[in-house]
Amino acid sequence: MLWFTEYYSGEGMDLKGTGLTIKVKNALTTKTPFQEILLLDTEDFGKMLVLDGAIQTTEKDEFIYHEMIVHPALFTLGRKPERVLVIGGGDGGTVREVIKHNPEKVELVEIDREVVEFAKRELPSISCALDDERVELIFDDGREYIKGKENLYDIIIVDCSDPIGPSRVLYEEEFYKDAFKALKDDGIFVTQSESPFAQNRVHKKVVKELQKVFSIVRPYFAFIPTYPSGMWSFTIGSKILDPLTVNPEKLLGKVSNLEKSAGKLKYYNSQIHYGAFAVPNFIYEEE
Amino acid sequence: MLWFTEYYSGEGMDLKGTGLTIKVKNALTTKTPFQEILLLDTEDFGKMLVLDGAIQTTEKDEFIYHEMIVHPALFTLGRKPERVLVIGGGDGGTVREVIKHNPEKVELVEIDREVVEFAKRELPSISCALDDERVELIFDDGREYIKGKENLYDIIIVDCSDPIGPSRVLYEEEFYKDAFKALKDDGIFVTQSESPFAQNRVHKKVVKELQKVFSIVRPYFAFIPTYPSGMWSFTIGSKILDPLTVNPEKLLGKVSNLEKSAGKLKYYNSQIHYGAFAVPNFIYEEE
Missing domain, CATH: 3.40.50.150 (Vaccinia Virus protein VP39)
Structure with missing residues (x-):
């Protein structure tokens, strides 16, 4: 079983030890000159776009x-x-x-x-x-x-x-x-x-x-x-x-x-x- | 490093493969005739009360x-x-x-x-x-x-x-x-x-x-x-x-x-x- 977890961190983030974890059916990754693109197919949120590890958008919300x-x-x-x-x-x-x-x-x-x-x-x-x-x-x-x-x-x-x-x-x-x-x-x-x-x-x-x-x-x-x-x-x-x-x-x-x-x-x-x-x-x- | 994850599940829950994961400094558990009590000391949310695996309240929010x-x-x-x-x-x-x-x-x-x-x-x-x-x-x-x-x-x-x-x-x-x-x-x-x-x-x-x-x-x-x-x-x-x-x-x-x-x-x-x-x-x- 595949799970993706976004751990909240990085500059400006007040949370240091918290994350959202989501079950993944399929994953597709690609690297551009600017960032890493990750497309996850998830059970709960449909397709989910992740850039450099941060969830950007999901079909569900x-x-x-x-x-x-x-x-x-x-x-x-x-x-x-x-x-x-x-x-x-x-x-x-x-x-x-x-x-x-x-x-x-x-x-x-x-x-x-x-x-x-x-x-x-x-x-x-x-x-x-x-x-x-x-x-x-x-x-x-x-x-x-x-x-x-x-x-x-x-x-x-x-x-x-x-x-x-x-x-x-x-x-x-x-x-x-x-x-x-x-x-x-x-x-x-x-x-x-x-x-x-x-x-x-x-x-x-x-x-x-x-x-x-x-x-x-x-x-x-x-x-x-x-x-x-x-x-x-x-x-x-x-x-x-x-x-x-x-x-x-x-x-x-x-x-x-x-x-x-x-x-x-x-x-x-x-x-x-x-x-x-x-x-x-x-x-x-x-x- | 200790992490607690609440996986959302159970009757009435529309989400099936999603959870919140939180870094834990210390944990204390006890069982009552009604439920399991878990007290977590966390970095981000202070003390956190968990009953039967579900977060009830935290000092922070x-x-x-x-x-x-x-x-x-x-x-x-x-x-x-x-x-x-x-x-x-x-x-x-x-x-x-x-x-x-x-x-x-x-x-x-x-x-x-x-x-x-x-x-x-x-x-x-x-x-x-x-x-x-x-x-x-x-x-x-x-x-x-x-x-x-x-x-x-x-x-x-x-x-x-x-x-x-x-x-x-x-x-x-x-x-x-x-x-x-x-x-x-x-x-x-x-x-x-x-x-x-x-x-x-x-x-x-x-x-x-x-x-x-x-x-x-x-x-x-x-x-x-x-x-x-x-x-x-x-x-x-x-x-x-x-x-x-x-x-x-x-x-x-x-x-x-x-x-x-x-x-x-x-x-x-x-x-x-x-x-x-x-x-x-x-x-x-x-x-």
Whole structure:
């Protein structure tokens, strides 16, 4: 019997002796210039994508991460998005959710071409929107790609891995400043911001750095069973639009319209839109 | 190096090949007539209480479970509670949170006396309120204890283990009917109701059975990193008082008063009071 265990460790991780262990039916590995890709076929979570030993996404619970990194910001925008930039997210799940908002164009900037090719081949239910004609795939370093861009995007989404290796620069104030410039006047930035339970210092640093750049900064939370501790966060940085002051009735109508054309969402709804922003006390307690 | 792994299995568990593995510094075991008690000293979670192989509580994250099983119902009551009944919860954490509301009397009905004695000795930060003079310890079967009682309690809290063995009867309509009768006219019932992700059918059954008995039934959710999937639920059954219609300003004042006398809460606050009731779509999706 084959078991895969992700032992939580590495920079920024508060847990030192904890892991999630999962029974595996089949395993496929490949090495790219950037990382080791592991595809596991599991009993409980379906196919599971693991990069450098860290679970990235699984067929069973990916809908939570991908819906929650996309819909709070996109529904806060309150209008049809013209141009959306996704940094990271090579599996395509984030783009799949963005497409439901019917944008004119989505640019996906992924550093590792092989992740995209791998996801297209092995994870079609997640990568399905990558072939959409409105999606441009750019194989580049997202940190470099955004430099010098001004007033271009309605939404920028950072769907990155932990702050180790190439993703480290996506957690820094200088990057957030460039993202701010690349956004339109009512633009919204959103990034995954690690586990407030298992990576508390990293999470708080993201929020703090974003507060130096954006006037409205809103962390929010979702249950992601295959990520460390199961408690995950995302953080919105916004110029003028506040997710908390979205009109509830209008939101209800917009969600209903999206579901009519794109199918039922599985996690996000208008209750979750507000409820996810409720902050448990311990996260920002003084040390 | 010693590691403890809880493999998720047993009746009602949807996961079949998943576990949480935790590094252990020291272990202490004992057997009672009802179950096997294991006390682990861990690097990441401090002391950890395990009953029959299932993690019950840890020093590091117990505050989430215990605050969340108590405060939503107690703050919904909106007045000083006279008499509170806790079924299960032999570690004392639930009673500790109830005591913060300054009740006249708390009855703890725990089937296994040795769990209480063990917690008093080994987990003082959790069991600390069990010696309070307003607390009566009753070593009995909670299912039997409640039969025939009428109009006695302001609040009944079911802090039980999974629906295997002695706890099974605490998941059934007949028990909820007896609890309804034992409550006063404005009384509130609350039970832990398993993981909506990992034990979806059991969770939904609790909600459904409660709906047969109580006119107001409200499931709510919290992050509990050491429970299966990290996504946990509680469900309130209420006669007339609805947690969702509690006046936000009054609630804010009441929480502030409680914290002045009992110390800062670590998870619950007035945002969480409403936000925790936001229901992700997938939980009650038709199959």
